[in-house]
Amino acid sequence: MAFVLGLRERKKLATREALALAALRLAVERGLDDVLVEDIAAAAGVSPRTFNNYFASKYEAVCSVAVDRVRRIADNLRARPSTEALWPAVIHAVLDEFRDAETPDPAWTAGVRLITGAPALQGEYRKAQAVIEAALAQAIAERTGRDLGTDMFPQIMAGAVAAALQVAIDRWVDADPPVPVLPVIREALRQLSLLPGAFPMNVPTQHTLEVPGATLHYEIRGDGPLLLLIPGANGDTDVFDALAERLADRYTVVAYDRRGFARSPLAGPPQDRLATDGADAAALLTHLADRPAHVLGSSSGAIVALELLSKHPELVQTLVAHEPPLATLLPDSDTWLEFFDSIYRTSRTDGMMPAMGAFAEGIGLRMEAPQTADLTPESAEALLARIHQNIHFWMEHELRQYIRYTPDLTALRQSVNKLVLGIGHDSKDTFPARPNTVLAEELGPEVVEFPGDHIGYVNAADGFAAQLDELLARRAARTAP
CATH class of the missing domain: 3.40.50.1820 (Alpha/Beta hydrolase fold, catalytic domain)
Structure with missing residues (x-):
C-alpha cells in the first residue's frame, strides 16, 4: 500500500524542491561562487533560516535535485504491487519518474553538467551518489525482505541501477541533437540484461x-x-x-x-x-x-x-x-453495410451484449473471454470496466464508420x-x-x-x-x- 503524505509533509517537500531548483538555476546563471544562501532563499520566497532547516550549504542544495529524484524512484518502488516481480517493479519505478517527451533545455543541461563537473561540488556530488544508492538499497531490501546489514544483494542491485541512471543522464544531456530522456533511460536499464537473468525484456x-x-x-x-x-x-x-x-x-x-x-x-x-x-x-x-x-x-x-x-x-x-x-x-457491400447498421440499432434497443453476440455470429468471429484468473479482484474489475468502456466507444464511433x-x-x-x-x-x-x-x-x-x-x-x-x-x-x- 502506498504511503500518502499529509499536507504538512507535502508543503515541506515542495519547499525543499523549490530551494533546490532555485539553487541550481542561480548557480547556472551567475556561477556557483557568486550565489549566496540569501539569494537562493529569496528566489524561493523563504528566509535564510528556512533554507538552513533543509540544507547545510548551497552545494548540498544544488546536488539535491538528483537525490530527490531517486528518492521518488524509491517511493515508486515501495508503491508497486506486492505481487509484481522485483525487476519489473524496479523498471517501472524508474521509468515512472521520467517524462516521455522530456528533452533537455539548455538551462537544465547546464545544471546537470555543473553538478557532475564543477570541482567545488565533487565532494557533495559523491555524498549525493551515496545517498542515492542507499535510498534504492533500502527500498529493494524492504521489497525483498532482505537484511541490509547481512545481505549484499540490495546494495549491489542499487549500485547497478544507480550507475545505469548516471550513464544514461550523461548521454542524454550530451546528445546532439537533443533526444527524449525516456528511451535513453530504458536503454541503460536494458544494458543490465547482460547480467544473466536480470532484466526480463518481455516485460512491458x-x-x-x-x-x-x-x-x-x-x-x-x-x-x-x-x-x-x-x-x-x-x-x-x-x-x-x-x-x-x-x-x-x-x-x-x-x-x-x-x-x-x-x-x-x-x-x-x-x-x-x-x-x-x-x-x-x-x-x-x-x-x-x-x-x-x-x-x-x-x-x-x-x-x-x-x-x-x-x-x-x-x-x-x-x-x-x-x-x-x-x-x-x-460486391455485396450493401448487404454488409446494412448488417453493421443493424448491429448498432440492436445495441441501442436491446443492449450491448446482444449486439456483440449478433455481431460475432454474423461475421464468423470467435469471441475470447478476458483472462482474469491471475489478477487481483481490483485489477480484474478495472480490466473489465476498461473493456466495457472500449466496446461502447467502438460501437458508437467505429462499427459503422x-x-x-x-x-x-x-x-x-x-x-x-x-x-x-x-x-x-x-x-x-x-x-x-x-x-x-x-x-x-x-x-x-x-x-x-x-x-x-x-x-x-x-x-x-x-x-x-x-x-x-x-x-x-x-x-x-x-x-x-
Whole structure:
C-alpha cells in the first residue's frame, strides 16, 4: 500500500524542491561562487533560516535535485504491487519518474553538467551518489525482505541501477541533437540484461505520448527493430500481449491504445477518426524510431495501417494488414453495410451484449473471454470496466464508420512493395478476410495465411509469431544494403 503524505509533509517537500531548483538555476546563471544562501532563499520566497532547516550549504542544495529524484524512484518502488516481480517493479519505478517527451533545455543541461563537473561540488556530488544508492538499497531490501546489514544483494542491485541512471543522464544531456530522456533511460536499464537473468525484456513498460487532441497510452517490450502493433475494434494493447511476449527477444515491440479508447483519452469530441488514427501511428513511429519500422495492424487496426501507409510510406519498412473489414470493397457491400447498421440499432434497443453476440455470429468471429484468473479482484474489475468502456466507444464511433472507409489505391500502389495482406487460416472464408482478396486483385501482392483466425495472434500466438518473424526477417534481408 502506498504511503500518502499529509499536507504538512507535502508543503515541506515542495519547499525543499523549490530551494533546490532555485539553487541550481542561480548557480547556472551567475556561477556557483557568486550565489549566496540569501539569494537562493529569496528566489524561493523563504528566509535564510528556512533554507538552513533543509540544507547545510548551497552545494548540498544544488546536488539535491538528483537525490530527490531517486528518492521518488524509491517511493515508486515501495508503491508497486506486492505481487509484481522485483525487476519489473524496479523498471517501472524508474521509468515512472521520467517524462516521455522530456528533452533537455539548455538551462537544465547546464545544471546537470555543473553538478557532475564543477570541482567545488565533487565532494557533495559523491555524498549525493551515496545517498542515492542507499535510498534504492533500502527500498529493494524492504521489497525483498532482505537484511541490509547481512545481505549484499540490495546494495549491489542499487549500485547497478544507480550507475545505469548516471550513464544514461550523461548521454542524454550530451546528445546532439537533443533526444527524449525516456528511451535513453530504458536503454541503460536494458544494458543490465547482460547480467544473466536480470532484466526480463518481455516485460512491458508503459508510457504516454501527447498528440493533437489526445494522449496515447503505449507499451514497449524487447530489443531490436521496431515493430508497431495497431489493435482492432477493442483498441487496447492487451490483445497483443501473447504475440509481443513471443517477439520481444528479436524486436522492440510497441503496442498502443488507439485514441478515444480507455487509456488514450481525447481532449475533445472525436473528429475525423481515421485520419487522426493514421496520424497517431505516424506520430508514434516518428517519436520512437529513426528509420522505417515494421507495422502490423489487425481488423480495424489494419484499416488504420493502410491509412498510415498511404499517407506516410517513408515511415514504414513492412506493413502487414491482417483482415481489414473494408465492406465497401466487396460486391455485396450493401448487404454488409446494412448488417453493421443493424448491429448498432440492436445495441441501442436491446443492449450491448446482444449486439456483440449478433455481431460475432454474423461475421464468423470467435469471441475470447478476458483472462482474469491471475489478477487481483481490483485489477480484474478495472480490466473489465476498461473493456466495457472500449466496446461502447467502438460501437458508437467505429462499427459503422470504419467499414465504409475506401483506401487510397493509387497511393498504396506506390508502396505496394512494402505491403503484406494477411488472413487467418481458419477465417479465410469469413467476411473480414474477403476484402484482402479484393485488394490483392487490385494491387498485386499475394495474400499470406497466418495461423489461427481473425484473432490468431491471441488463439494461435506461437504459430502467428513464428510466421510474422519469418516474414519480416525475409523482407528485411531483401531490402538490406
